[in-house]
Amino acid sequence: xxxxxxxxxxxxxxxxxxxxxxxxxxxxxxxxxxxxxxxxxxxxxxxxxxxxxxxxxxxxxxxxxxxxxxxxxxxxxxxxxxxxxxxxxxxxxxxxxxxxxxxxxxxxxxxxxxxxxxxxxxxxxxxxxxxxxxxxxxxxxxxxxxxxxx
Numbered sequence: 496x497x498x499x500x501x502x503x504x505x506x507x508x509x510x511x512x513x514x515x516x517x518x519x520x521x522x523x524x525x526x527x528x529x530x531x532x533x534x535x536x537x538x539x540x541x542x543x544x545x546x547x548x549x550x551x552x553x554x555x556x557x558x559x560x561x562x563x564x565x566x567x568x569x570x571x572x573x574x575x576x577x578x579x580x581x582x583x584x585x586x587x588x589x590x591x592x593x594x595x596x597x598x599x600x601x602x603x604x605x606x607x608x609x610x611x612x613x614x615x616x617x618x619x620x621x622x623x624x625x626x627x628x629x630x631x632x633x634x635x636x637x638x639x640x641x642x643x644x645x
Contacts, residue, residue, distance in 0.1 A: 508582045515575060519607055520616045532615075539618040547622035572626035573633065576604065580634020584642075591642075593635065600631040 530538075541547055551565035579600060583590045590596045604627045611617030 504582070504585055508578075508586065511578050511582065518575065519611065520614065532613075535615055536612060536619070539615075540612065541618070541620040541622060544621050544625065547620055548625070569626065572623050573630035576600070576627040576630040577634040577637075579603075580631045580636070581638045581641075584635065584638050596635050597628075597632070600628060604628060604631075 548569065551560075551569055554560035554565050555562060580596070583599065584596060590599055604624050607627075608619045608624055612619040
């Protein structure tokens with residue numbers, strides 16, 4: 496039974512990784528090859544923490560934007576990395592400790608943000624990083640609760 500669960504988790508993890516890769520790099524809003532990289536960086540980067548998050552929260556509170564857009568962006572960034580908090584410690588014993596997991600996720604998400612910027616398949620937004628980390632840590636907390644019930 497344990498082998499079957501591990502197989503199901505492995506298949507689920509592979510499916511999740513393929514889906515996440517598609518969402519992060521192939522379902523983006525566009526590919527801006529016709530402008531210089533520095534110009535693209537200026538237009539698509541945010542290095543001010545909570546700037547985007549606050550903008551979306553303001554849009555929700557004053558109804559200046561279709562509610563689907565901020566909710567999808569905020570919740571989507573949290574949800575995107577939540578499964579990592581379950582899969583990584585399940586498959587990698589070293590990542591069962593919060594510090595190791597948090598460091599790994601920080602590096603992984605920073606790499607994703609830089610790759611999105613360099614490939615021009617998204618933006619480099621510190622708020623995406625914050626929301627992704629929150630999602631991963633929520634998943635890790637969920638995994639800890641589930642693992643302690645064994």
